Amino acid sequence: MEAAAELDAFDAIVMAEERFHGEGYQEGYTEGAQSGVIEGRQYGIQQGVNIGLEIGSYLGFAMTWQKLLCKCTDEKHSKKMKILESLIKMIQEFPHEDPVYDKLQEDLEKIRGRFKQVCSLLHIPSDLRLGTEQPALAF
Numbered sequence: 001m002e003a004a005a006e007l008d009a010f011d012a013i014v015m016a017e018e019r020f021h022g023e024g025y026q027e028g029y030t031e032g033a034q035s036g037v038i039e040g041r042q043y044g045i046q047q048g049v050n051i052g053l054e055i056g057s058y059l060g061f062a063m064t065w066q067k068l069l070c071k072c073t074d075e076k077h078s079k080k081m082k083i084l085e086s087l088i089k090m091i092q093e094f095p096h097e098d099p100v101y102d103k104l105q106e107d108l109e110k111i112r113g114r115f116k117q118v119c120s121l122l123h124i125p126s127d128l129r130l131g132t133e134q135p136a137l138a139f
Contacts, residue, residue: 055096062088083118090111
């Protein structure tokens with residue numbers, strides 16, 4: 001019996017490293033998964049804010065120019081108004097509250113393209129960096 005007890009004690013010592021390794025791995029995996037969810041949520045919120053700022057800036061820009069051009073009735077301004085209205089409509093139809101919208105990037109690129117088209121027609125540089133923290137104009 002003494003030999004069996006010694007073998008069990010020896011097995012416990014030898015297997016301790018493996019057991020502790022497995023427990024440590026499991027604890028680390030659980031902790032990492034929780035941290036990943038928290039970091040992912042924070043990153044998602046930040047990206048959502050950035051997209052919201054960008055789209056909001058485009059909408060404010062378009063609505064301001066729409067008000068400025070509404071008094072003009074010539075054909076040249078009519079084309080600008082149609083494209084401004086198109087940009088406004090695209091922004092208003094953008095699914096702001098759907099976090100799993102599968103065409104988000106595609107629609108965002110279309111809005112950016114329309115914004116650049118509007119800027120081109122209005123002879124305004126499209127790289128004004130609307131909605132960013134960096135100053136767009138320097139004096």
